[in-house]
Amino acid sequence: MSKKKLKKKRTLNYADVIVSFLVISIIGLIIIPLPAIALDILIVINLAVAINILLITLFTRSVLEFTTFPTLLLITTMFKLGLNMSSTRLILTAGNGGNVIAAFANVVAGSNYIVGIILFVIIMVVQLVVVTNGAGRVSEVSARFTLDAMPGKQMAIDSDLNSGLINEEQARNRRKDLQREADFYGSMDGASKFVKGDAIASIMITLINLIAGTIIFTMKGDLSIADALAQFGKLSIGDGLVSAIPSLLISIASGIIVTRSDNNSSFGLDIASDAVRYPVLFRIVGVILLVLSIVPGFPFLPFLFIGIGMFVASMFIKQTEQKTAIRRKEEEQKLALKRKKKEQEEDESVSSFQVEPIAIEIGYGLISLVDSTVDNSLMSRIVAIRKQTARELGILVHPVRIRDNLYLESNDYSIKIRGNEVGAGQIYADKLMIISPDDEPFPFKGIPTKEPAFGIDAMWIDQKDKEAAEIQGFTIIEPLTVIATHLKEIIFGNAPELLGRQEVQKLLEGIKEQNNVVIDELIPEILRLGEVEKVLQNLLEEKIPINDLATILETLADYGSVTKDTEVLTEYVRQALRRTIAAKYADEQKSIKVVTIHPKVEELITQSIQKTATGSYPVLKPDSVNQILEALNKIQQELTLKNIEFVVLTSPKIRLAFRKLISFNFPNMSILSLNEVPNEISIETVGTINV
Numbered sequence: 001m002s003k004k005k006l007k008k009k010r011t012l013n014y015a016d017v018i019v020s021f022l023v024i025s026i027i028g029l030i031i032i033p034l035p036a037i038a039l040d041i042l043i044v045i046n047l048a049v050a051i052n053i054l055l056i057t058l059f060t061r062s063v064l065e066f067t068t069f070p071t072l073l074l075i076t077t078m079f080k081l082g083l084n085m086s087s088t089r090l091i092l093t094a095g096n097g098g099n100v101i102a103a104f105a106n107v108v109a110g111s112n113y114i115v116g117i118i119l120f121v122i123i124m125v126v127q128l129v130v131v132t133n134g135a136g137r138v139s140e141v142s143a144r145f146t147l148d149a150m151p152g153k154q155m156a157i158d159s160d161l162n163s164g165l166i167n168e169e170q171a172r173n174r175r176k177d178l179q180r181e182a183d184f185y186g187s188m189d190g191a192s193k194f195v196k197g198d199a200i201a202s203i204m205i206t207l208i209n210l211i212a213g214t215i216i217f218t219m220k221g222d223l224s225i226a227d228a229l230a231q232f233g234k235l236s237i238g239d240g241l242v243s244a245i246p247s248l249l250i251s252i253a254s255g256i257i258v259t260r261s262d263n264n265s266s267f268g269l270d271i272a273s274d275a276v277r278y279p280v281l282f283r284i285v286g287v288i289l290l291v292l293s294i295v296p297g298f299p300f301l302p303f304l305f306i307g308i309g310m311f312v313a314s315m316f317i318k319q320t321e322q323k324t325a326i327r328r329k330e331e332e333q334k335l336a337l338k339r340k341k342k343e344q345e346e347d348e349s350v351s352s353f354q355v356e357p358i359a360i361e362i363g364y365g366l367i368s369l370v371d372s373t374v375d376n377s378l379m380s381r382i383v384a385i386r387k388q389t390a391r392e393l394g395i396l397v398h399p400v401r402i403r404d405n406l407y408l409e410s411n412d413y414s415i416k417i418r419g420n421e422v423g424a425g426q427i428y429a430d431k432l433m434i435i436s437p438d439d440e441p442f443p444f445k446g447i448p449t450k451e452p453a454f455g456i457d458a459m460w461i462d463q464k465d466k467e468a469a470e471i472q473g474f475t476i477i478e479p480l481t482v483i484a485t486h487l488k489e490i491i492f493g494n495a496p497e498l499l500g501r502q503e504v505q506k507l508l509e510g511i512k513e514q515n516n517v518v519i520d521e522l523i524p525e526i527l528r529l530g531e532v533e534k535v536l537q538n539l540l541e542e543k544i545p546i547n548d549l550a551t552i553l554e555t556l557a558d559y560g561s562v563t564k565d566t567e568v569l570t571e572y573v574r575q576a577l578r579r580t581i582a583a584k585y586a587d588e589q590k591s592i593k594v595v596t597i598h599p600k601v602e603e604l605i606t607q608s609i610q611k612t613a614t615g616s617y618p619v620l621k622p623d624s625v626n627q628i629l630e631a632l633n634k635i636q637q638e639l640t641l642k643n644i645e646f647v648v649l650t651s652p653k654i655r656l657a658f659r660k661l662i663s664f665n666f667p668n669m670s671i672l673s674l675n676e677v678p679n680e681i682s683i684e685t686v687g688t689i690n691v
Helices: 003-031 038-060 069-094 099-109 113-163 166-220 226-259 269-277 280-293 300-347 364-370 378-392 462-471 479-493 501-522 529-541 549-559 566-576 576-586 600-607 622-641 656-662
Strands: 360-362 401-404 412-417 418-424 433-436 449-450 459-461 475-477 591-597 609-612 615-618 647-650 669-673 682-689
Touching: 003 069, 003 591, 003 609, 038 069, 038 099, 038 226, 038 682, 069 166, 069 226, 099 226, 113 166, 166 226, 226 669, 280 300, 280 433, 280 449, 280 529, 360 364, 360 479, 360 576, 364 378, 364 479, 378 449, 412 479, 412 615, 418 479, 433 462, 459 462, 462 475, 475 479, 479 609, 479 656, 501 549, 529 549, 529 566, 566 656, 566 669, 576 669, 591 622, 600 609, 600 656, 622 656, 622 682, 647 656, 656 669
Parallel strands: 360 401, 591 647, 591 682, 647 669
Antiparallel strands: 360 412, 412 418, 433 459, 433 475, 449 459, 609 615
């Protein structure tokens, strides 16, 4: 561990010790009598802490930046009550509350303690009725809405993860933040009761100081009733004010933090942005004030000056907006010129009239989604998908070409591979797609549709219905996520077509520094580059990642001198990658549920395999094929109803032939051979194919 980390760890340990000591010391305030000077210092500290907490809430951009606030609210409340008890002890025993209490009583109440009582009561009413009740209600509603919306937000996180927009760590952090947000609002719902109880206790303590002090010092004969009421009236009000003002500040802070929405800016910047959004409002207010300035009985100068000030502010805001708009337009023109120049350069190259490996064509209504100047654009999503494809499948996907197509409808898009359309859909840039988790009907006025990647029933709704959809548990998907998920599924489903000799050569060059010996031995002495390409395509055809190129090349080097049959070589490679393959289908108990093939059926398929120029195929009678397919379909339906995921397990000699036999009817069914299941993985048979 580095010195910097050790130092940071020691600092955190010291912080824990200091905080623990301070919390325990609060109890000491109740038990141990304090001198007047110590009480003055602690009262000032209490006021400083309250001001600091209020300022922190003004500068926080999200409640997640101040999740300790509910606990801090309890600690500050107990600290203030401890100070109340210490000041009460000092007032009732010595008839003196210290310099700070006396200063508040003299400055705020003056010579009339009745005025001080009225001010104290007003502060308590504002705190209890206005601030604390409002903050408590907001906390309660926010907690309920946050908990109700958690399932929808969790699904949105899973959707972003599946589309490649975020990685596993980012998804984990978002789930953690979501839980912290729910915990915060739940804690604030209860913590607001501390403030209300604190205000009630302050009123009672103030009354005790006034009544008990007057009785004690009158009975002792030190003061007359009138003098005692005057002295303890001022002391009680001073003590009440030094506790009420920090309490009010913290109540305001709690109200601010629970009413804040998650933004990327502080409260001050949000207020400034909202206030100057419509400068015409300043002129309207200015006109109203100028009219009021000439109304008989109203003071002329204040209304006149402030009205003129509103006009000046409106003009200043308008000029600033015009300058910003001009600057933005100039930047857009520069970007357009650069883009046009780049397109002209591309048009002059041979590649300009060649089809791209993969491309997206969009209608004119979706052009705003491709704005590269925006952080969250289709371009950034595609970059994330390419990275995810490289990480999960091990292939390098070409940059995806995006262009507008005037022949498409405004909200349509088309995904093409080598110039041929392989997927299409329709999205609305200003709407949101919702999917029902339980196939329930949609209680919204929207546009019924199908989710293009998986064909699930969905609906496009307006942005204003988002919150209602979240509360009702619908999965909400943004337009960019819809097209990004579709693109990802297209890439994963057509990965073999996207892997050519050029891409294989780049993969080999990328690992040559660490695996130069096996590459030099394999290509071209044992196998040609095209033969290696065919093996990799065969693996991708069955969704087997090729990111363990070292093992693949080692296996090809071992068996490539024995056979040049790429199908046989692929089976050897699959056996070498058995742990990678089995891990895709094994559960947490390291077990795979399999459907086996009856020996009679295996023997039938074995005898029917015929070798052709394009590979090995089983040649069976139509009746036999139909019986096998019907048996497999029956087993699949039974296991699907039981929610059991399975693979078909065969002997190595018929695995490939059986896959070709059922691939048309069951394209997504996984077929493994016994040699592809490592010893540490257990096998659980859930069915047998028999005819």
